Amino acid sequence: MLIASAGAGLLWNRFGAAFTFYMGAAFAALAMVGLGLNERRQRRRDGESCV
Numbered sequence: 001m002l003i004a005s006a007g008a009g010l011l012w013n014r015f016g017a018a019f020t021f022y023m024g025a026a027f028a029a030l031a032m033v034g035l036g037l038n039e040r041r042q043r044r045r046d047g048e049s050c051v
Helices: 002-015 017-046
Strands: none
Touching (some): 002 017
16 A cells, blocks of 8 residues: 555656546556456356356
8 A cells, every 4th residue: 555655646746646546547447357357257267158
């Protein structure tokens, strides 16, 4: 958590508030994609339909 806060502070100081929030949105979208892919992989492993 400390590393994430320090990284956000660095982004804020170098690029401004808007860029920091855009990066947060990008990381959230990346996490959603990763979770979706993980769920799909688990369903395939368990033999369920991936539709």
